[in-house]
Amino acid sequence: MIGSDLFVQAAVPEEDILPPPTLQYRGTKYTDDPRFKDLQAAFPAVWRRAWIRVREALGLRYQDYGPGHITLRLEDLPRRSKGADFASTGGRRGRQDIMLRAEHLLNGYSPFEEVLTHELTHAVLRHSLGNVHDRLPSWTRESLAMWVAGQGPSMTGWILGRALETENPLVQRNGPIVNGLAGHRHTGTDLVEDVLTIEFLHQTLGQEKFGRWIHALVEGTEAEPAVEQLTGMGWEDFCQKARRYVEDRLQEDLKNVHAPFRRAHQAVQEKRYEEAAGQFREITKNHPTHWAAAWCLLYESQCWFHLQKWEEALRCFKELNLSPHLTVLLFQIPGLKVKLMHTYEKLGKREEALAERERFLKDHADVPLKNDPSPPRTISLIKRTISLDGGWGRRYHRMDALAQRLALVQLHPLSDGQNHFTPKHGSWLNLIE
Numbered sequence: 369m370i371g372s373d374l375f376v377q378a379a380v381p382e383e384d385i386l387p388p389p390t391l392q393y394r395g396t397k398y399t400d401d402p403r404f405k406d407l408q409a410a411f412p413a414v415w416r417r418a419w420i421r422v423r424e425a426l427g428l429r430y431q432d433y434g435p436g437h438i439t440l441r442l443e444d445l446p447r448r449s450k451g452a453d454f455a456s457t458g459g460r461r462g463r464q465d466i467m468l469r470a471e472h473l474l475n476g477y478s479p480f481e482e483v484l485t486h487e488l489t490h491a492v493l494r495h496s497l498g499n500v501h502d503r504l505p506s507w508t509r510e511s512l513a514m515w516v517a518g519q520g521p522s523m524t525g526w527i528l529g530r531a532l533e534t535e536n537p538l539v540q541r542n543g544p545i546v547n548g549l550a551g552h553r554h555t556g557t558d559l560v561e562d563v564l565t566i567e568f569l570h571q572t573l574g575q576e577k578f579g580r581w582i583h584a585l586v587e588g589t590e591a592e593p594a595v596e597q598l599t600g601m602g603w604e605d606f607c608q609k610a611r612r613y614v615e616d617r618l619q620e621d622l623k624n625v626h627a628p629f630r631r632a633h634q635a636v637q638e639k640r641y642e643e644a645a646g647q648f649r650e651i652t653k654n655h656p657t658h659w660a661a662a663w664c665l666l667y668e669s670q671c672w673f674h675l676q677k678w679e680e681a682l683r684c685f686k687e688l689n690l691s692p693h694l695t696v697l698l699f700q701i702p703g704l705k706v707k708l709m710h711t712y713e714k715l716g717k718r719e720e721a722l723a724e725r726e727r728f729l730k731d732h733a734d735v736p737l738k739n740d741p742s743p744p745r746t747i748s749l750i751k752r753t754i755s756l757d758g759g760w761g762r763r764y765h766r767m768d769a770l771a772q773r774l775a776l777v778q779l780h781p782l783s784d785g786q787n788h789f790t791p792k793h794g795s796w797l798n799l800i801e
């Protein structure tokens with residue numbers, strides 16, 4: 369499976385570990401939330417691990433520019449944000465400001481350590497490279513941060529998982545997932561190839577030479593000539609080998625899960641839901657640490673939901689909540705949480721349902737807008753968010769459906785005790801919102 373730990377815990381000298389900055393919270397929603405208190409308590413240890421990982425992966429010593437040279441703040445999502453970045457880092461040499469969204473850290477979208485490591489990678493690189501950091505080629509900058517943060521598996525699982533039911537998940541609606549590093553418009557789906565190319569470069573060079581590549585960037589050599597110098601391969605040659613490596617890695621990753629997933633999916637299409645649920649469960653059992661397990665749990669939960677077997681559906685939702693790969697479901701998460709509310713409701717657990725609803729309104733401020741009398745506004749907001757991310761037609765369709773349903777939930781409060789929310793099972797696509 370993709371996601372083996374690439375970094376050996378070598379000793380990083382204590383003086384190279386920057387003490388954690390103050391974690392500033394510029395928001396109000398979570399001040400007394402126990403999840404936020406847990407995050408604060410974990411912060412010093414998370415910071416330290418993130419720092420060691422960045423330091424080891426990049427092989428760069430960080431030059432301290434004095435107090436306040438890295439600031440870290442948490443913010444609440446603004447109401448009516450454009451989906452809002454999960455996190456960002458900005459600044460110049462000598463001062464880097466990291467911003468993390470409180471909601472995304474607490475609502476299951478993004479694990480704290482990964483996000484912090486990702487942003488720290490940007491901060492350290494921009495600190496060393498100055499503005500050159502922002503001019504690195506598309507395949508380098510984000511994928512380097514993702515690779516250091518170990519986000520390759522979640523990116524792979526998010527992108528490939530959406531096409532597991534097709535004959536070849538490497539070919540999606542908008543083209544092949546592996547299509548070379550340049551020569552086309554770069555979109556979110558290119559990130560899998562990009563991040564695995566960094567992995568290939570790291571394997572080809574080894575840690576010491578990989579560090580020299582980063583140093584070459586710091587000294588002003590452009591990324592691609594530096595690859596040529598250090599690998600001894602021409603650029604075209606490198607690209608070809610990298611591409612083959614990426615294809616092999618992805619095929620290997622899909623090897624044991626793709627065929628059984630397709631079989632289970634076929635059962636769903638033939639409305640053999642109980643059988644399908646069993647098949648999805650079997651894949652989860654056989655490959656519990658694979659990212660596809662999260663997709664299987666999602667599909668299984670939908671089968672139970674469809675069959676109105678609420679206890680089973682609840683079990684799936686709870687397992688999903690604990691899944692280390694929950695983040696691969698990304699945009700499915702709000703839909704899942706809505707289903708969870710309704711499952712509680714069907715089970716007569718009114719208090720739990722209302723608690724979930726409250727949490728949803730707090731944690732997904734960018735998805736539905738509380739008491740918004742205008743569902744179309746919510747929909748256009750979501751569309752705008754999605755179009756920023758590459759404009760996937762199918763995703764649009766799904767998000768539309770989701771937005772409408774969420775608006776529905778908003779307009780008909782749970783407290784009326786009625787079965788106001790009955791999913792239409794016209795097609796599987798509608799079911800997996």
Ligand SMILES: [Zn+2]
Nearest residue numbers: 486490510513
């Ligand atoms: Zn980034």
